[in-house]
Every structure is written in structure tokens, then in C-alpha cells.
Amino acid sequence: MNLESIEKLISKYEKEGLELEPNRKKRSEYMSEVSEYSEQFLDEIHSKKAFINDYTNDGAFENFPFEETPTDTNNIINFLKKNVDRAGINPASGGHIGYIPGGGIYGAAIGDYLAAVMNRYAGVFFATPGAVRIENQIIDWIGDLVGYKQGFGGNLASGGSMANLIAISTARIAKKIKSKDIEISTIYLTKQAHHCVTKALKIVGLHEIQLRYITMDEKYRMNPELLAEQIEKDVSDGLKPFMLVASAGSTDVGAIDPLDKLADIAEKFNLWYHIDGAYGGFFLLCDETKDKLVGINRADSVILDPHKGMFLPYGVGIVMVKNINHLLEANSYDANYMQDTKDYQQEYSPADLSPELSRHFRGLRMWVPMKLHGIAPFRACLSEKIWLTRYFYAKVQELGFEVGPDPELTVAAFRFIPKSGDANEINKKLLSIIHNDGRVFISSTTLDGEFWMRIAVLSFRTHKYHLDIILELLEEGIRDYK
Numbered sequence: 001m002n003l004e005s006i007e008k009l010i011s012k013y014e015k016e017g018l019e020l021e022p023n024r025k026k027r028s029e030y031m032s033e034v035s036e037y038s039e040q041f042l043d044e045i046h047s048k049k050a051f052i053n054d055y056t057n058d059g060a061f062e063n064f065p066f067e068e069t070p071t072d073t074n075n076i077i078n079f080l081k082k083n084v085d086r087a088g089i090n091p092a093s094g095g096h097i098g099y100i101p102g103g104g105i106y107g108a109a110i111g112d113y114l115a116a117v118m119n120r121y122a123g124v125f126f127a128t129p130g131a132v133r134i135e136n137q138i139i140d141w142i143g144d145l146v147g148y149k150q151g152f153g154g155n156l157a158s159g160g161s162m163a164n165l166i167a168i169s170t171a172r173i174a175k176k177i178k179s180k181d182i183e184i185s186t187i188y189l190t191k192q193a194h195h196c197v198t199k200a201l202k203i204v205g206l207h208e209i210q211l212r213y214i215t216m217d218e219k220y221r222m223n224p225e226l227l228a229e230q231i232e233k234d235v236s237d238g239l240k241p242f243m244l245v246a247s248a249g250s251t252d253v254g255a256i257d258p259l260d261k262l263a264d265i266a267e268k269f270n271l272w273y274h275i276d277g278a279y280g281g282f283f284l285l286c287d288e289t290k291d292k293l294v295g296i297n298r299a300d301s302v303i304l305d306p307h308k309g310m311f312l313p314y315g316v317g318i319v320m321v322k323n324i325n326h327l328l329e330a331n332s333y334d335a336n337y338m339q340d341t342k343d344y345q346q347e348y349s350p351a352d353l354s355p356e357l358s359r360h361f362r363g364l365r366m367w368v369p370m371k372l373h374g375i376a377p378f379r380a381c382l383s384e385k386i387w388l389t390r391y392f393y394a395k396v397q398e399l400g401f402e403v404g405p406d407p408e409l410t411v412a413a414f415r416f417i418p419k420s421g422d423a424n425e426i427n428k429k430l431l432s433i434i435h436n437d438g439r440v441f442i443s444s445t446t447l448d449g450e451f452w453m454r455i456a457v458l459s460f461r462t463h464k465y466h467l468d469i470i471l472e473l474l475e476e477g478i479r480d481y482k
């Protein structure tokens with residue numbers, strides 16, 4: 001092909017490709033439609049249902065295929081309204097009081113938007129020192145919150161499961177668990193540990209390790225005496241105790257293991273001590289709860305989920321490691337094509353401390369709201385949730401419900417015991433009444449073989465009236481069974 005034809009082709013493709021570079025007019029057209037939708041969404045959020053029990057699709061996606069040509073912004077937004085922002089759980093609603101709710105504060109959306117437009121490379125210091133410094137400023141703040149002294153490190157991962165995974169792979173490297181050791185090594189946890197812990201063990205190749213589920217007390221907390229006994233027995237059987245996993249707020253019932261006592265045992269037996277604070281970690285911010293977390297600073301690794309306790313939109317979980325060298329060793333790499341980056345490095349980069357290389361600049365979605373609002377409203381929101389939970393726990397007992405353990409944080413379980421009839425069936429029916437109503441969404445669990453409803457109050461938008469809705473529905477629901 002001659003040069004002239006090559007230039008013609010280039011010019012043709014360049015023109016076609018310009019669709020990807022909207023001009024200012026086009027951008028403001030997009031943005032006005034997007035912001036009209038997001039404003040409407042936020043205006044209506046307090047009246048929208050938290051749960052819509054309708055899982056039909058009716059071919060919507062099949063009838064909206066990808067095409068070679070552009071689709072109108074309006075059509076796209078209408079499609080999202082009808083097919084995405086509708087059925088299932090609405091996590092942005094304050095009525096979401098099930099599982100562990102997320103958040104979605106607006107300031108984080110600004111951070112995400114700017115991060116995506118700038119597309120600054122937050123993986124490596126050389127590429128954008130400012131982006132890496134923002135993430136490190138957050139890690140330093142979390143280190144302070146947890147009570148770590150100098151020498152710690154951390155990473156903003158995509159969520160709690162990834163953060164646990166990074167901690168577990170770090171523990172394995174730090175404790176030098178070789179393949180031949182796996183079957184004789186042991187990990188200590190309780191049945192309250194989040195399922196992503198055993199998932200992570202599988203992913204890092206430790207699924208053949210021996211799991212020791214330690215018996216819990218009546219508040220679903222690990223019994224330290226039984227833990228110590230089990231470790232001693234394992235040592236005398238020639239096994240290699242490796243890691244202790246504690247919960248600082250379990251997902252299921254909000255249990256907090258005796259963190260300080262467990263730290264003594266972990267130290268005595270030289271175990272890697274990991275604390276899962278995905279749900280509970282940010283309650284360190286509150287006077288009402290921070291004493292319950294004493295000992296968290298003694299963990300070798302700990303995780304906290306800002307997309308839970310800091311009300312951010314989904315997509316960020318933080319892993320902290322007391323000794324940064326372990327985190328570095330577990331994620332070290334060497335690559336010729338990265339040789340330019342080393343000379344400029346003044347601070348560690350996320351790529352040195354995690355499995356990721358290119359990644360979203362997720363620090364900005366946390367940093368912007370922390371600057372925009374200050375820390376006080378985060379603290380206040382969490383305290384409000386603590387008191388809402390205590391309020392509900394008292395009120396539901398007044399209605400005649402049986403309750404689970406006194407809530408440590410913001411999860412509480414409850415069930416109705418009828419004069420006659422199958423309690424499990426009746427409680428399932430009560431739950432379905434709440435689900436069909438849809439203004440609030442709560443979930444259930446099984447404790448000691450029985451069906452329990454549970455609330456988890458963590459959305460920044462959850463207020464007293466949401467809990468009053470549940471109480472009203474329950475009161476109405478049990479009328480026939482009293």
C-alpha cells in the first residue's frame with residue numbers, strides 16, 4: 001500500500017474514533033442528563049423502596065444489544081432506571097438494614113468521577129507521586145486509628161474479601177509455610193468467621209491446612225481458654241500452629257472476640273494474629289464502642305471496610321499489616337520494564353504492597369469526603385447507628401420478641417416465639433411480610449439451628465423512622481399468634 005492510501009486510512013479511522021472524545025458541548029449534554037437522573041435519584045431516595053421482590057427480565061437485555069453505532073444518553077438512562085435501579089435490594093436506601101449495608105455518600109462519587117476523568121496512575125509512585133501520597137495519607141490515618149506504631153503498611157484493596165486475601169497471603173509468606181508443611185499446619189478461628197477467610201485460604205493454596213473451629217461463648221465470642229488448650233494439644237501432636245483469625249464484629253451477629261486476650265495467646269505461641277474488622281473496625285471512631293476493640297493494635301494484620309463503616313460506595317477495603325516488610329515481601333516483584341520507576345520512589349507504592357498493578361485511583365473516593373466533611377460527621381453517623389440498634393433491641397423486646405445477645409455494635413438478632421405453632425415458620429412469615437412491604441429490608445440467619453431475623457444498622461441514611469417501620473410491621477404481623 002502506498003503512503004498516500006495509508007494516510008487516507010489513518011484520517012478515516014481518526015475521524016471515526018473521535019466519537020470517544022466528546023467536545024465540551026457534547027460533554028455538557030451527557031452531564032446534564034446524568035445529573036438530572038442522579039439528582040432525581042437522590043431527591044427520591046427517602047421514599048424509594050429498599051427491596052423490590054421482582055426478578056423478571058422480560059428480555060430487556062436481549063432487546064438492548066451492543067451495536068456499532070451510538071445510543072442516545074436518554075435511552076441509556078431510561079434503560080438503567082427500568083432495569084437496574086429497580087429490582088432487588090437498594091443499598092443506597094436507608095431502609096437497607098440487612099446483611100451488612102453499604103453506603104454511597106455523594107462526596108465519594110465526586111472523588112470517583114475526578115479519579116476517572118484524570119485517570120491518574122495510582123499504582124506506582126513514579127507515575128503519580130500525588131496519587132500514591134493520597135493513598136498513603138489514608139493508610140497513615142488508619143494506622144493511627146488502629147493504634148499501630150511506626151513501621152506499618154497497608155493497602156486500599158477493592159473490598160474486605162480482597163483485603164483478607166492479602167493478609168492471609170502475607171501471613172503465609174511471613175510464617176514461611178512451605179508446601180510440605182501445609183497439612184500439618186493449623187489455623188484457629190470460630191464459626192462466626194466470614195466465609196471469605198476460608199475462600200482466601202483456598203485461593204492461596206492453603207485449603208489442605210487444618211482448621212480448628214474454637215468453641216464460642218453465649219455471645220458467639222471465641223473462648224480463649226479452649227483456644228490455648230487446642231493449641232497446646234496440636235503442638236504436642238507435632239502440628240505447627242500458624243495463624244489465629246479473630247473477628248472484630250462478625251457479620252452474622254456482630255460478635256467481637258476477646259481481642260486482647262487472644263493477642264496474649266497469639267504471642268505466646270508465635271502465631272500470626274489476624275483480625276477481621278471489615279464490619280466493626282470503624283467503630284474505633286466512637287466513644288461508645290472503641291473500648292470493645294482494645295487489643296486490635298496487637299494484630300499482625302487487620303482489615304477494615306470503608307465501603308461499610310465509612311459509608312463509601314462499594315469498592316474499597318483496607319488491609320493493614322503491622323510490619324510493612326512482611327507486606328513488601330509477600331508482594332515483591334521484579335520486572336525489567338519497570339526499571340525506570342525505582343529511581344524516583346520516595347514512598348512505597350500500592351504495587352509494592354498488593355497483588356494489583358494498574359488499578360482505580362480509589363484513594364480519592366475516600367480522601368475527598370474526609371476533606372469535604374471532616375471526620376466528625378462520620379463519627380456521629382456511626383454513633384447514631386449504635387443508639388438506633390440499642391433502641392430497636394429494647395423496643396422489640398417490649399413487643400414480646402426473644403432477642404439474641406446484647407448488641408456489641410449494630411447487629412441484633414430477634415425472633416418471635418408463638419404460643420403454639422412452628423416458631424421457625426412463623427418467623428419466616430414475618431420476614432416475608434417485611435420483604436413484601438419493601439420499605440425496609442432486613443435479612444435472617446440460623447443460630448443454633450433456629451431461624452432468626454436480624455438487623456444490621458450501618459447505612460448513613462438509616463434513621464429512627466426506618467426502625468419504627470420494622471417495629472410496626474412486626475407488631476402487626478404477630479397479632480394473630482399472641
Ligand SMILES: *Cc1c(COP(=O)(O)O)cnc(C)c1O
Nearest residue numbers: 100159160161194251278279317
Ligand atoms: C463484609 C465482610 C467481609 C467481606 O468483605 P467484602 O467487602 O464484602 O468483600 C469480610 N468480613 C466481614 C466481617 C465482613 O463483614
